[in-house]
Amino acid sequence: MSDPSKPEDGKAEADAPKKGWFARWRSRGDAAVPEPATEPESDPPPAPEPEPEPASVAPESIEATASVPDVEVATVEETEEPEKEAGKKGWLSRLREGLSKSTRRVTESITGLFTKKKLDQQTLDELEDALIQADLGVAVAARLVGKLGKERFGREVTDEEVRAAFADDIAEILAPVAVPLAIDPGHRPHVVLVIGVNGSGKTTTIAKLANLYKGEGRSVMLAAGDTFRAAAVEQLKVWGDRAGVPVVSRNTGADAAGLAYEALERARAEGCDVLLIDTAGRLHNKANLMDELAKIVRVIRKLDPTAPHSCLLVLDATTGQNAHAQVETFKTMSPVDALVLTKLDGSAKGGVLVALAEKFKLPVVAIGVGEGIDDLRPFEARAFARGLMGLP
Secondary structure, three states: OOOOOOOOHHHHHHHHHHHHHHHHHHOOHHHOOOOOOOOOOOOOOOOOOOOOOOOOOOOOOOOOOOOOOOOOOOOOOOOOOOOOHHHHHHHHHHHHHHOHHHHHHHHHHHHHHOOOEEOOHHHHHHHHHHHHHOOOOHHHHHHHHHHHHHHHOOOEEOHHHHHHHHHHHHHHHHHHHOOOOOOOOOOOOEEEEEEOOOOOOHHHHHHHHHHHHHHOOOOEEEEOOOOOOHHHHHHHHHHHHHHOOOEEOOOOOOOHHHHHHHHHHHHHHOOOOEEEEOOOOOOOOOHHHHHHHHHHHHHHOOOOOOOOOEEEEEEEHHHOOHHHHHHHHHHHHOOOOEEEEEOHHHOOOOOHHHHHHHHHOOOEEEEEOOOOOOOEEEOOHHHHHHHHOOOO
């Protein structure tokens, strides 16, 4: 799961590659597709006639999987026209707007501590508490406050100076993880497994990524691996139809590992560049469901021992510090190698992204600050840091 202000000297090189990513994003041209209307969870659309079971079967006998709670029906809206240079400013504005709740939580505390006075130990302690309460985590809070105290202790400072210093330090923490998802042309297809807990936004994220890659001229296939709920399968089919991307699916209740195997077989036969595999939402503390996810990985490796080539864990920003437990648990069941953070606009807990970067060092490939197709963008460290601190 964005947009640099003027970087300092030490960050110029880190920020430079992201301009190329934004240029590629804008170059998708007419490939952007309208978003389908949300299907109400209580009254899903009539399902088309189910596809016949494919002749090929999963390479291992797969036991019946336990049912899981319903997962999200992501909201979908109409798409906007592809953005030009002015559109980038629009994204910056939406990023700041989306982070507004998190920003207020941090900046109001900082502003309340400073009225042009000298920086003393009591103020540093209160600053550290404010950062921890804003979900930046104990380690990050100690690091930021420690550096501020070392550089400015005993000097008169304003809240603007403190926020600017924190923004620079946060950008320094985030810069190493602000890495776009790279599709390896050596794999056909490059298999992307998308995982996460109930309601985190996996299906919508998959659709937006598919639209992105299609716009880059890549051939994309989707696998409707959330076989536990008919509405999830139908939702992904609607997205696939609008984007002109094929969707491999089975009847509701079918084995997800077998479907993933079938999708990989088909994607290889058709020479697809990217295969995005949706999975059912699962609670990270339910061992049987996590075992089923491990089985998906094991099964597709019978066809390609290197798959999945990317495993994206989608995190809902509203969960705050619980995101740490999710990352820890999913990493034990699947080779998680990148994060997407969604719903930043609905939470005052956006600071958790900084804590995750500090602790896990996992790439953050994209962030979401809304429900529109253009509200999921490649992550940019400096833009996020300044937005979090209420700076332009």
